[in-house]
Amino acid sequence: EVVDRTLHRYPKPAFGIDQLTIDGHSVQFQQEVVQQRPFCALQHFRRLPSAAAAPKEKLLIVAPLSGHFATLLRDTVRTALSDFDVYITDWADAKSVPLRLGAFHLDDYIHYVMDFLRYLGPQTHVMAVCQPTVPVLAAASLLAQQNDPCVPRSLVLMGGPVDARKSPTEVNRFAVSKSYKWFEDNLIMRVPLNYPGFLRRVYPGFLQHASFLLMNPKRHLKAHLDFYYDLLRGDAKSAEAHRKFYDEYHAVLDMAAEYYLDTIRAVFQDYLLARGMLTVSGQRVQPEALVATRLMTVEGELDDIAGLGQTEAAQRLCSGLASSQRQHLVAQGAGHYGIFSGHRFREQVYPQIRAFLQQP
Numbered sequence: 451e452v453v454d455r456t457l458h459r460y461p462k463p464a465f466g467i468d469q470l471t472i473d474g475h476s477v478q479f480q481q482e483v484v485q486q487r488p489f490c491a492l493q494h495f496r497r498l499p500s501a502a503a504a505p506k507e508k509l510l511i512v513a514p515l516s517g518h519f520a521t522l523l524r525d526t527v528r529t530a531l532s533d534f535d536v537y538i539t540d541w542a543d544a545k546s547v548p549l550r551l552g553a554f555h556l557d558d559y560i561h562y563v564m565d566f567l568r569y570l571g572p573q574t575h576v577m578a579v580c581q582p583t584v585p586v587l588a589a590a591s592l593l594a595q596q597n598d599p600c601v602p603r604s605l606v607l608m609g610g611p612v613d614a615r616k617s618p619t620e621v622n623r624f625a626v627s628k629s630y631k632w633f634e635d636n637l638i639m640r641v642p643l644n645y646p647g648f649l650r651r652v653y654p655g656f657l658q659h660a661s662f663l664l665m666n667p668k669r670h671l672k673a674h675l676d677f678y679y680d681l682l683r684g685d686a687k688s689a690e691a692h693r694k695f696y697d698e699y700h701a702v703l704d705m706a707a708e709y710y711l712d713t714i715r716a717v718f719q720d721y722l723l724a725r726g727m728l729t730v731s732g733q734r735v736q737p738e739a740l741v742a743t744r745l746m747t748v749e750g751e752l753d754d755i756a757g758l759g760q761t762e763a764a765q766r767l768c769s770g771l772a773s774s775q776r777q778h779l780v781a782q783g784a785g786h787y788g789i790f791s792g793h794r795f796r797e798q799v800y801p802q803i804r805a806f807l808q809q810p
Contacts, residue, residue, distance in 0.1 A: 465493075478497075509574070511526060512538075513539050514579055515581060517658035556713055582610065583761060587768075630719065751783060
């Protein structure tokens with residue numbers, strides 16, 4: 451089984467959130483696509499009628515487009531459903547998007563977020579986890595610059611590279627150790643014949659997956675050895691926990707080459723948002739235009755992907771906000787995944803996010 455799982459291809463997982471117990475009542479949910487774009491579906495977890503009071507406030511969770519599927523935030527969604535009407539960006543696997551549907555740049559990503567916020571309407575809360583902290587802050591800023599009524603009521607930015615110059619991690623150091631051309635020449639491939647996205651240029655998921663594993667090879671080797679011995683001992687509970695985690699961890703998607711390369715240059719090499727030089731469709735992004743949106747930044751004390759200070763940098767950029775509109779949280783003992791999943795998220799991080807979003 452250990453060998454088979456190493457060689458296995460892992461399909462896109464399901465969210466599997468059909469029923470939750472809320473305030474002592476069993477509540478059913480129906481997942482539905484409410485907006486469809488070539489590279490993203492906006493998913494809504496619609497609460498079916500029940501005895502539990504339905505939340506009125508909308509929360510858009512913007513999932514990372516960085517190799518894993520949006521289901522990586524399953525725990526984030528499940529936890530938030532008790533208090534909010536939850537929507538999530540479900541990014542497409544680029545190898546499944548036909549070439550005729552066009553390219554997908556970082557600018558397109560930002561426009562998608564703006565369109566989704568316009569669809570959801572005024573007073574929507576937004577939570578961005580990891581990679582989307584930059585495009586979500588850009589999208590909110592542009593809406594504010596345009597005096598759009600759908601500018602978010604609140605922004606929660608979690609563990610992302612708003613200013614990747616702060617406390618650089620291995621991810622950051624690698625991004626600046628190679629030229630833009632090196633990334634384009636060595637990491638971009640064409641989708642093969644047997645996929646709908648045949649001939650599309652992509653950054654393949656298997657390369658991103660390999661980089662995830664190589665960041666912590668000893669940890670993953672130990673996990674697989676422990677799994678082997680759990681099977682020998684007949685420890686079914688521990689073995690199933692391993693399967694559950696790695697079924698999600700090994701399921702990866704391809705990213706459109708233009709989006710991936712835009713991100714390398716704009717976020718990790720040139721730090722355009724942090725330097726006030728990011729432009730979207732020719733318009734400069736001005737986070738200082740945000741004056742009515744509340745901002746919460748969340749970082750993990752032990753985050754080895756987005757170092758301390760990288761997300762907090764958004765507080766400096768959003769200089770138009772009063773101190774009463776801001777909050778910063780460092781989750782003690784939490785690594786990157788611990789700020790949006792697991793017991794530290796549920797017990798330490800989420801209660802503070804909920805209190806921040808539910809302020810009058």
